[in-house]
Amino acid sequence: MAAAVAGLVVVVFVATQAWVAGSFTGPALFAATVSGLAVGAIFALAAAGLVVTYVTSGIFNFAQGAIGMLMAFLYWELRVNQGWPAPLCLALVLGVAAPAFGVGCAVIVMRRIRNAPVVQQVMVTVGLMLALIGIVGVLWPSAEISRSLPPFFGTTGFHLAGIVVTWHRLIAIGLAVLVSAALRLLLFRTRFGVAMRACVDDQELAALHGARPNVATMAAWALGSSLAALAGIMLAPEIPFSVVPLTLLIIDAFAAAILGRLRSLPLTFLGAVLLGLLNAYAITFLDLNGRWSNVRPAIPTVFLLIVLLALPQRRIPLGRIPMGAPPVRVRGVRSSALGMAALILLSIVLALVLPDETLDWLILAVITSLIMLSLVPLIGWAGEISLAPMTFAGIGAFAMVRVSDHNGILLGLAAAAVLAVTAGLAMASLAIRLQGLYMALASLAFARMAELLIFPQPELFGQSSSNTIGVPPEVLATWHLTSARLLLVLTTASFAVLATGLLVLRASRYGRRLIAVRDSPAACAALGIDITRVKLAVYALSSAVAGFAGAILAVHRKQVDAGEFSMLANLPVVLLLVIAGITTVSGALLGGFLFMALAVMQSTWQSPLFQTLGFLGPGLVVVAVAYTGDGAAPAIAAAIGRLRPSQLRGDPRHDLVDPGELGTTRPFTSETLKVVEDQLSLPEEYRRDAPGT
Structure with missing residues (x-):
């Protein structure tokens, strides 16, 4: 209230x-x-x-x-x-x-x-x-x-x-x-x-x-x-x-x-x-000119936010088990780190052989993957809905430009993450009270309000009517970031480090709590888990990653336009991640390259079909796949696994197991229990065959 x-x-x-x-x-x-x-x-x-x-x-x-x-x-x-x-x-x-x-x-x-x-x-x-x-x-x-x-x-x-x-x-x-x-x-x-x-x-x-x-x-x-x-x-x-x-x-x-x-x-x-x-x-x-020129179209958004804030806090649902996402195998941190190292090596090779124009597209793909990566723990693991990743990226881009002007790139990156976390915690205050649909509406309203009332302010994205600001060239030159080749490698390395860190988090006690809170808040509350703290932490983490990605986007663009962070700009990013696989970091990487492919087609072909493909493509595809599976990345990984020679596939018992099937359509054996323990990333001391159990 x-x-x-x-x-x-x-x-x-x-x-x-x-x-x-x-x-x-x-x-x-x-x-x-x-x-x-x-x-x-x-x-x-x-x-x-x-x-x-x-x-x-x-x-x-x-x-x-x-x-x-x-x-x-x-x-x-x-x-x-x-x-x-x-x-x-x-x-x-x-x-x-x-x-x-x-x-x-x-x-x-x-x-x-x-x-x-x-x-x-x-x-x-x-x-x-x-x-x-x-x-x-x-x-x-x-x-x-x-x-x-x-x-x-x-x-x-x-x-x-x-x-x-x-x-x-x-x-x-x-x-x-x-x-x-x-x-x-x-x-x-x-x-x-x-x-x-x-x-x-x-x-x-x-x-x-x-x-x-x-x-x-x-x-x-x-x-x-x-x-x-x-x-x-x-x-x-x-x-x-x-x-x-x-x-x-x-x-x-x-x-x-x-x-x-x-x-x-x-x-x-x-x-x-x-x-x-x-x-x-x-x-x-009202004289709605100057800084107040967008107040009238923002009235419904402000009204919506006030109504959402006035809603009573939702009670934890009891008496039923909500439908969660299908079980997803969590890859080992070691194998994931090896994959990310291979990705960095690939970026070094591409930086040496590809022309600058192609490298610019690849940098955009990796930056978009970073923005999408911010949603993997939030939506994919915690089940919290947010439709505003580009808005937090815009906050990070603003912080990078303003802070790096006098303090350098490193402080600009830190400021981008901190300011985005502050905004993320403000939105998380709604998440603590609201759930599901209402949170989706709140995030959409937050993105629209930022587009109309925050980003157009002259103190943020410049004094000009175009609402653009640029990273000072001397700052970029100091760190040699005018080179697309170096920027591609650094951006890819940033994605690899953050993705590996998220996988480590997913395998930790906190990662298991995220999944538990998504699947059964009532059971978590009964076990004494602080749901509020879990939600605040995941919103802070997600917004920090998005703000960091926005800061890198500012470095890449060299001149940032507030129009890039409109409410509608958020939606293709979210939907492409759903198409690629919202529960996996590989889905974020694939989603970034899908975004790049759409951008390349729009830049190459000028027909109305390709000019609207940024909306039409994600919209049509997500309607087809959002309720049929986990997305393209897990499906591709499973298909590649089936193509490998049988002696290289590993233990066939490690197929995914739905715990709900055990004892009904699938026998409850020591092998299937081992698979479930692997899927849940249980520490060794909690496993069935651990000493003392």
Whole structure:
């Protein structure tokens, strides 16, 4: 609660600094209120779709805004580009295209992940969001310019208290009221609505009482997609008609839905109206120029963070064993160190034979691998969701530039890690109170707030409008870091050292606690493990690695742009790590090279397909693989192991064993117990055949 109060104090401070007293008149207040109610009504439509989908299917749809954006572009294509009548376009988009898309999502993707861990659910829906951004970029090239969607009935309306209320805004308010009332009746007053909600709690039990879970899921997603489409079409005339603003409608919907705890439609409606009014009042009565120019688009993010801070602390779940990640064999530290030494030797050979341009791409790949490496202990081992690795890298890049200017590279690296840890611990304060889905929302809001309110400040990324700063050339020359060959070797060595250190940590007592806290917090609490300390430590470690990687990125780029660390820039990095293997350090290395491959294709080919591949590729692939396995790196390692001659494969008993299978589908023998002990990296004194056991 103290943090929420602090957030309100900051909001009040900004408002008093930017207050324009002369514009506060009765007509201006009334006009702003009408405008705010209309925009808030549109937010309510999007948020209602979120609530319906979550209440009836149990999955929080991060792609809700992107679905609305896609359908708004489809409506523009039919209504403006093709010239079809508006009623026919609305019927086709809202009644056919949007429901069909929702049903397709439910059947192809969402039905398979409804019982998956929250991490997989979040990654799949985030991947769907990025895929839709890429699809729109391919279907409507240069989607950021030269398009506009007129409001319904143009700018006509009626006069009320001296102002003109347009029919478009009146329709938005009326639709929001009707939709909220209809959804309330559907979910709580009809048999089908009650069955939809019952399927979330227990599908099998609901089916025994006559419910049809698959039909309920498809209906929920069809309805949610139609509401997203309606919100996108209504919002498009009110904001710039482009991909990013329409997609980020989801931030407003998040904030409103969280106020309603993802269940209460009246509170969701209230939250949407409050957001709309805050936006309108900020535009009308605040002088948002200079350092405050991004306050208005940041209002939903700040609102979301305050609501999350005000939520009561989640209790540790009891009575069930959460689905954890499948068991992953932990390689021995010695073999991993040998592999990392081979990687350093390979980087030395490549630095001697490759041209500088190719070396620059390789350096980018290794730096990205470092950023991804920060998520391996956090998401892959501890199960804590963070969607802001590039944000912490941006903090590290800022610290490197500012500190190295007067104190050298080494202090710049140290400052980058320390400042990133400070920010990471601030976000970890939320992780202590929140879990799963709410933490994913908090990290996304943190990344958006940093993009809008922190990085644009002139004290951070420079005084120019481009928000760029550079590492002083004399600092780079002192350490000979202008050479791409030396920088590749040093960056690779940094990755190797950090990766080996993480593997040592994973095999330690603390590493086992990370896995235990992920799999069963209740059991850990019962055993006396301090869950708060475990979470704080892993967030500090993750943010330190990301900040360190950001500092190296600043050295590589020589001039850092704040735009590189936007909220959307975080998502491809996270999804590529999921594709490569989020539980292994080799997955981080492979993910970095996948990122480099996408960047090379975008730089080489200028077609719309390749220009949007940074979003489209990770989005489509993660939807396919996020719920099918551990990623590409473990699969590649297993395939290579099967290709080796039988005499070199080692003991076949060391195949992975799921402890849940022992005594049921797999015999409980001394050999399988030995495999489980190896997977858990138990110290020798705790093993079955240890002296005294």
